[in-house]
Amino acid sequence: MTYSDPIISVDKLTKKFGSFTAVNAISFQVMKGEIFGFLGANGAGKTTAMKILIGISRPTSGTATVAGYDIYKQTEQIKKSIGYMSQRFSLYNDLTIKENIEFFGGIYGLTSRQIREKSDALVEKLGLQDKFNRPISDLPLGWKQKLAFSVALLHDPKIIFLDEPTGGVDPVTRRMFWNMIYEAAYRGVTIFVTTHYMDEAEYCNRVSMMVDGKIEALDSPARLKEKFGVNSMNDVFVRLARNQDKAKVQ
Amino acid sequence: MKGFIIKEFFHIFRDRRSLIILFGMPIVQILLFGFAITNEIRNVNIAVLDKARDEASERIIEKMLASGYFVMNGYLETEDEIEPIFRKGKIKAVVVFGPDLDRNLTAGGIAPVQIIADATDPNTANTIAAYAASIVRDYQADINPNVTLPLETIPEVRMLYNPELKGVFMFIPGTMTIILMLVSAMMTSISIAREKEMGTMEVLLVSPLKPVQVVAGKVLPYILLSSINATVILLLGYFVFRMPMQGSLLALMGTTLLFIITTLSLGIFISTVAQTQQMAMMMSLIGLMLPTIMLSGFVFPIDSMPWPLRVLSNIIPAKWFILILKGLMLKGVSITYLWKEVLILIMMTLALIGISVKKYAIRLA
Amino acid sequence: MLVSAALWDINLNKMQMEIRIESISKSFGDVRALVDVTFDVNAGELFGLIGPDGGGKTTLFRILTTLMLPDSGNAVVAGYPISDYQAIRRSVGYMPGRFSLYPDLTVEENLKFFASIFGTTVEKNYELIRDIYVQIEPFRDRRAGALSGGMKQKLALCCALIHRPKVLFLDEPTTGVDPVSRKEFWEMLDRLRQDGMAILVSTAYMDEASLCDRVALIHQGKILTTDTPANITVTFGRPLYAIRTSNVYEVTRDIESYAYARTIYPFGEHLHYTDKREKPDPIELEDFLRGKGHHDIELTAIEPTIEDAFMELAETHSQILTQ
Numbered sequence: 001m002t003y004s005d006p007i008i009s010v011d012k013l014t015k016k017f018g019s020f021t022a023v024n025a026i027s028f029q030v031m032k033g034e035i036f037g038f039l040g041a042n043g044a045g046k047t048t049a050m051k052i053l054i055g056i057s058r059p060t061s062g063t064a065t066v067a068g069y070d071i072y073k074q075t076e077q078i079k080k081s082i083g084y085m086s087q088r089f090s091l092y093n094d095l096t097i098k099e100n101i102e103f104f105g106g107i108y109g110l111t112s113r114q115i116r117e118k119s120d121a122l123v124e125k126l127g128l129q130d131k132f133n134r135p136i137s138d139l140p141l142g143w144k145q146k147l148a149f150s151v152a153l154l155h156d157p158k159i160i161f162l163d164e165p166t167g168g169v170d171p172v173t174r175r176m177f178w179n180m181i182y183e184a185a186y187r188g189v190t191i192f193v194t195t196h197y198m199d200e201a202e203y204c205n206r207v208s209m210m211v212d213g214k215i216e217a218l219d220s221p222a223r224l225k226e227k228f229g230v231n232s233m234n235d236v237f238v239r240l241a242r243n244q245d246k247a248k249v250q
Numbered sequence: 251m252k253g254f255i256i257k258e259f260f261h262i263f264r265d266r267r268s269l270i271i272l273f274g275m276p277i278v279q280i281l282l283f284g285f286a287i288t289n290e291i292r293n294v295n296i297a298v299l300d301k302a303r304d305e306a307s308e309r310i311i312e313k314m315l316a317s318g319y320f321v322m323n324g325y326l327e328t329e330d331e332i333e334p335i336f337r338k339g340k341i342k343a344v345v346v347f348g349p350d351l352d353r354n355l356t357a358g359g360i361a362p363v364q365i366i367a368d369a370t371d372p373n374t375a376n377t378i379a380a381y382a383a384s385i386v387r388d389y390q391a392d393i394n395p396n397v398t399l400p401l402e403t404i405p406e407v408r409m410l411y412n413p414e415l416k417g418v419f420m421f422i423p424g425t426m427t428i429i430l431m432l433v434s435a436m437m438t439s440i441s442i443a444r445e446k447e448m449g450t451m452e453v454l455l456v457s458p459l460k461p462v463q464v465v466a467g468k469v470l471p472y473i474l475l476s477s478i479n480a481t482v483i484l485l486l487g488y489f490v491f492r493m494p495m496q497g498s499l500l501a502l503m504g505t506t507l508l509f510i511i512t513t514l515s516l517g518i519f520i521s522t523v524a525q526t527q528q529m530a531m532m533m534s535l536i537g538l539m540l541p542t543i544m545l546s547g548f549v550f551p552i553d554s555m556p557w558p559l560r561v562l563s564n565i566i567p568a569k570w571f572i573l574i575l576k577g578l579m580l581k582g583v584s585i586t587y588l589w590k591e592v593l594i595l596i597m598m599t600l601a602l603i604g605i606s607v608k609k610y611a612i613r614l615a
Numbered sequence: 616m617l618v619s620a621a622l623w624d625i626n627l628n629k630m631q632m633e634i635r636i637e638s639i640s641k642s643f644g645d646v647r648a649l650v651d652v653t654f655d656v657n658a659g660e661l662f663g664l665i666g667p668d669g670g671g672k673t674t675l676f677r678i679l680t681t682l683m684l685p686d687s688g689n690a691v692v693a694g695y696p697i698s699d700y701q702a703i704r705r706s707v708g709y710m711p712g713r714f715s716l717y718p719d720l721t722v723e724e725n726l727k728f729f730a731s732i733f734g735t736t737v738e739k740n741y742e743l744i745r746d747i748y749v750q751i752e753p754f755r756d757r758r759a760g761a762l763s764g765g766m767k768q769k770l771a772l773c774c775a776l777i778h779r780p781k782v783l784f785l786d787e788p789t790t791g792v793d794p795v796s797r798k799e800f801w802e803m804l805d806r807l808r809q810d811g812m813a814i815l816v817s818t819a820y821m822d823e824a825s826l827c828d829r830v831a832l833i834h835q836g837k838i839l840t841t842d843t844p845a846n847i848t849v850t851f852g853r854p855l856y857a858i859r860t861s862n863v864y865e866v867t868r869d870i871e872s873y874a875y876a877r878t879i880y881p882f883g884e885h886l887h888y889t890d891k892r893e894k895p896d897p898i899e900l901e902d903f904l905r906g907k908g909h910h911d912i913e914l915t916a917i918e919p920t921i922e923d924a925f926m927e928l929a930e931t932h933s934q935i936l937t938q
Contacts, residue, residue, distance in 0.1 A: 095260055179867065457732045
């Protein structure tokens with residue numbers, strides 16, 4: 001399936017902190033309905049870039065639109081059209097499932113009836129009926145992630161941003177999580193995900209790799225592996241990083 | 251928006267610590283402030299040198315004791331006993347009745363009543379003198395109902411140790427105590443807690459270092475820093491504010507060092523309980539600084555507090571140190587007079603160190 | 616006599632570079648962190664403790680480095696029982712999670728500090744860490760807090776090695792570090808074990824298992840199996856198929872309705888499939904999928920990886936737990 005309708009457009013986006021350039025004039029597009037992997041080492045600039053795209057950080061220069069909204073002037077609309085989930089924070093641990101859903105439903109602007117309907121559907125789908133009134137801290141990590149993902153989709157956003165959502169989780173749960181991602185993509189949600197697990201990069205339609213603030217590669221996993229003559233995304237990354245080092249030395 | 255507010259309430263009520271701070275603190279504060287803060291005086295220990303031994307003196311003494319402001323400590327026989335009894339620190343004022351009191355009061359002459367107050371705490375001394383003086387005047391008015399004002403009788407007031415009633419003489423020891431508490435106790439506890447938070451504590455433990463070495467290594471720099479601080483404060487007090495230094499310099503340095511070690515052991519103790527730097531800081535501030543300021547006698551006189559607070563003030567090391575400082579600097583007593591205070595500080599230090607060593611995790615759990 | 620004395624000496628030395636764990640259990644309240652854990656690590660062995668977060672790895676490490684006492688069971692580390700904490704703490708190198716360096720000290724200062732608390736100097740054991748240290752030497756005056764993840768990792772390793780420990784404990788040293796540094800790190804470990812020390816490394820990355828001599832798979836406090844990576848994959852026990860398709864979601868959904876489907880998981884660019892039958896029929900499966908409208912399917916029988924083995928064992932274990 002080819003995706004050809006851009007839902008995120010980025011042109012020469014730059015972010016500087018003093019004299020340090022975290023994001024260096026990156027340009028790319030994300031197509032509607034695709035699973036887009038945004039990869040890179042820690043400190044390569046991907047977290048900074050993502051913060052700009054979700055509307056919580058202001059770029060130094062360059063332009064971008066997310067879901068048709070401008071990241072300078074329309075950040076509030078962006079926030080309403082997207083879902084966000086990160087490893088560090090997803091749901092409030094000391095609140096129950098019910099309270100979390102009600103809270104997030106509220107801030108996404110859903111009516112009480114909508115919240116109730118969606119809440120019932122969600123709980124049924126995940127099979128969490130008997131834990132509905134228990135605090136999140138009672139759930140094992142894998143379930144928390146899955147619940148957080150569902151809550152991020154509560155308001156039917158067009159794009160969902162996932163910031164390393166599967167860190168530390170066991171392999172089975174990780175895959176169940178990705179099945180949820182596949183399903184969301186099937187229903188037309190665009191997925192923008194960053195991850196450390198190179199094998200997860202293979203689940204994406206296309207990936208981009210950031211090195212030192214620049215995008216050094218952008219293509220489907222299959223074509224990237226072909227280009228570098230390797231068998232896994234891990235090796236692609238290693239090749240890219242080594243090329244970078246060689247370029248630096250020269 | 252409403253959802254957000256509700257959520258915040260959930261957070262607050264589910265977090266026990268924030269509950270304690272929100273509700274417990276104000277109550278404790280109000281109680282403390284209500285009872286501790288008072289410019290009135292109560293239960294002040296006095297001694298009486300009664301040369302008159304007549305009805306007048308008896309009545310006046312009765313009135314003084316009945317007022318509740320004063321508590322009788324004992325009768326003196328001669329003037330020579332006045333200085334020593336002040337030095338001992340048990341009494342805050344001496345009332346001296348001259349001979350022929352009775353006759354003088356009724357005749358309207360100058361009443362031979364002298365009030366000598368310990369002015370190391372100038373505010374209290376003033377109040378004591380004023381109260382005592384007013385009681386004498388009351389009596390005079392009672393027995394001379396027909397005499398109109400102004401009465402000639404103004405008891406003579408003498409302020410001992412601090413004739414100019416300089417407030418700073420009270421503040422220097424007090425401030426020094428607070429600063430030492432801050433640097434030694436709080437910084438030490440934060441430093442050890444930081445090690446735990448960063449995870450390097452684990453690595454330190456899995457090494458030949460004994461826990462006592464780790465703690466000593468943390469503590470020694472602060473001993474040095476605190477000593478420098480203390481020296482600077484004392485020098486400022488002496489040279490800039492002309493604070494008297496009547497007692498032995500050696501004793502002063504020795505007791506200051508002792509107090510520094512006491513506060514350090516307090517810091518170590520807090521660090522065995524606190525898991526994070528934030529907790530260490532909060533415990534230091536709320537558990538140490540606040541009670542120290544309120545109950546050490548630095549700002550509010552201890553005698554005027556209700557007895558539970560007076561008892562509580564005894565476990566505050568600062569209280570004993572302030573007594574030592576006042577004794578050494580203002581009264582010029584020799585260290586032997588202060589043996590009780592010194593001993594108490596030593597015992598507190600040993601107890602704190604003992605408990606800390608026992609609690610100190612050789613293991614994490 | 617001399618020969619046997621020498622042999623005795625060598626054996627004694629070897630014994631001192633070992634870890635022996637026997638039936639260790641530990642609970643925190645209701646949570647059973649470790650359940651009857653038993654395995655050994657020999658001198659000169661690079662041993663991996665593989666499992667996801669919450670599996671009990673860190674708890675086990677803390678017990679072995681004498682930071683915690685087990686509820687039951689025993690262990691001998693570097694020749695000493697874990698009750699002899701002073702002796703063990705002198706003889707082991709420990710790199711806990713999050714690297715545990717002093718962020719406001721420089722690279723050089725950190726190294727010197729750790730050397731000093733073990734009563735040695737950087738110079739004394741330099742050849743042991745030289746290969747690693749040269750990579751961070753250009754940054755020796757930089758504060759540790761300002762280093763990248765990969766460099767912190769290398770520095771932390773140097774600090775753990777500087778006193779020439781007999782046994783090395785590394786708790787998730789590659790977590791959160793980029794793949795290049797991860798690869799380099801394992802290469803360094805490989806060179807180290809040739810020196811004779813026993814190295815116990817924990818990791819959540821399954822693919823790193825193949826870099827170890829032997830591994831133990833740990834899941835919710837229990838050791839699922841202990842063996843060489845090769846043997847573990849052999850004991851997978853059932854045929855495994857890789858399905859390549861561009862329609863991952865729909866194929867997954869449709870296979871779930873296939874009568875004989877046992878497990879179906881995404882694995883990189885493939886799906887891994889196991890069948891309920893001992894002798895599955897791949898042709899039949901292909902027909903089934905084509906019948907559902909999937910035409911670009913590639914079905915191949917493959918050898919299982921450690922991750923497949925782990926998932927298989929973990930699922931069985933979970934089912935036992937919920938019974």
